[in-house]
Amino acid sequence: ATAWYWFFNHYHKAEFNSDEAGFALADFVKNKLAGKHSERTVKQEVVLILRMYAQSRSQSKTALDDLLDSPLASLKLINYIPATKNYQSLPVERPQLAVDIIGFAVNEILNQHQVNQLPIEELMYRHQQSVALGAVFRLTETALLAKLELLVAKYPNDYRIDEIAGIHQFSRLNKNIEPLQLLKNHYTDKEQVTV
Template sequence: MDSLLKPINPKKASFGRHETFALRYSWLTKGFMAFEKNKSIFSSDEATIELGVGKNMVNAIKYWLRASSMLLDTDEGLEASDLGKAIFTDKGGDPYLEDEATLWLIHWQLATNAELVTAWYWFFNCYHKAEFTSDDAAESLADFVRNNLTGKHSERTVKHEVSMILRMYCPSNSNAKAIEESLDSPLTSLKLVAAIDDQHFYRSYGNLQPSLPIELIGYAANEIFNQRQTETLPIADLMYGQKDGIALGSVFRLTESALLAKLEDLVKAYPNIFQINETAGVNQLYRQDSTTESLTFLRHYYQPTR
């Protein structure tokens, strides 16, 4: 089955497409609903009025909808994804982002879209420093780009992506403008990045993540099974990813024991779909039903009585 995951492709990478505008709380909802009413809204003169933002912000809203796979680029043009419809329509799971699970979902979509949000993919799948400065991370990202990607990428633009990631994920404790920006960036509530002492030294490491529901773990794991076209995944691969692959544990900043606990709970909830077994001394997650749609898990979470 198809997967929305887009692991690293040396020929397909994007930096700075957000036009320096971090994702804001209302943007995905406003943009998706406007697109559902008018498929050409983002190229329309009415976009600034309909969305209540300037032209550059219109482009940023479109970008974040594509980056989070709520809208997809197809041969016929831009289309709403089944995922976007499942979240943002009138009967969707959480159109106004009132449930933290939806923020985890948006985070997952960004961190696993290496084509459109390359720096996010790198930071959450490949960068394993628990404590770092913004300059350290920027240099490491620039090295990753030089060593793994083809084509020309402005080093200045590449390095600036780290600042954008920190703005979107790290609650601010400095000036009023930065605090206002962080309050308007929904992903800060996930607490995946924290500033230490000042805004130049940061911490991002594994935790228990009690607010991360197992249904989202099921959705994410099923997407990896689909993308890898396999029915067996070593749990170590789910934690850290294969080379340049998607690392579920790392994306959600789970500890190894926390990931295993989440997977054990997933198996208890869905014993007909998943099993954990040891093969040749390696703990592995098995998928027993390859016909299961990834969205099934999200529907169970958002609409448990249906």
């Protein structure tokens, strides 16, 4: 779990190779966690993250099982660049990212902090040990704000965005929201569209 937290909340290099990411993860473990680590384990963790989030690179000698992509690859949070043999993980707009998925994630963060209101900046950027939506979903500031506005528009009785003393705040009005219900709403909506 440390590797995933590190990659999505601390590692913001736009283009990298697996060795660079492995060294950066090893430094994080050594400096932030003050723990011992196996170089082999760190490399395996980085390879696993890249394999889960980047689409496979087809080669004629590759086994069929190795060509099967993780469902997380469809999020396109990490892309392999064949010309440079590097990976990219850039903040972009992500129009395919569903509003209910953002709603689920923001509710989980609010629940973790045991609050019903957070500055949007805190949802965009990591503060202390918290998780940041913008970093995790690799969203630009504009894209995160647009997703939050769409969430408010879809559920106007449950959420609100205010500006208080020059700081934009995201507020949860309905304290009884079940985050899993948002996921159910998303998948129910998809089923109705495809039927």
